[in-house]
Amino acid sequence: MLPAANRLRNGKDFARTTKTGARATSLSLVLYAITHAEFSQEPKVGLIVNKSIGGSVVRHRVSRQLRHLIKDHLAGFPQHSQIVIRVLRNSEDFKSQLEGLVIQVQKKLLVKS
Numbered sequence: 001m002l003p004a005a006n007r008l009r010n011g012k013d014f015a016r017t018t019k020t021g022a023r024a025t026s027l028s029l030v031l032y033a034i035t036h037a038e039f040s041q042e043p044k045v046g047l048i049v050n051k052s053i054g055g056s057v058v059r060h061r062v063s064r065q066l067r068h069l070i071k072d073h074l075a076g077f078p079q080h081s082q083i084v085i086r087v088l089r090n091s092e093d094f095k096s097q098l099e100g101l102v103i104q105v106q107k108k109l110l111v112k113s
Helices: 011-020 056-071 094-112
Strands: 022-025 029-035 044-049 081-087
Touching (some): 011 029, 011 044, 022 094, 029 094, 044 056, 056 081, 056 094, 081 094
Parallel strands (some): 044 081
Antiparallel strands (some): 022 029
């Protein structure tokens, strides 16, 4: 589980990150990330899991899996980062997709810095 300091909760932050952030896409996931000096020191993560993924139980299982997987990658993101993960479809292997997306987005953030 992600600590409270690493949770993105504000709708405006979600909108800013998805509209202006660096983006990487796989078959099942889209990862957005943005950095700005006004953001909190700790990287924050938010999830978007639509009803098209499945019922409540399925959506919460997917959310728990993704929170657990992204927790290991937070140290690789710059300070003052906001990250949003959008789930496009359910998958058996979020781990390899997420690892690839994290690498792509981190490279894009380094280029922008």
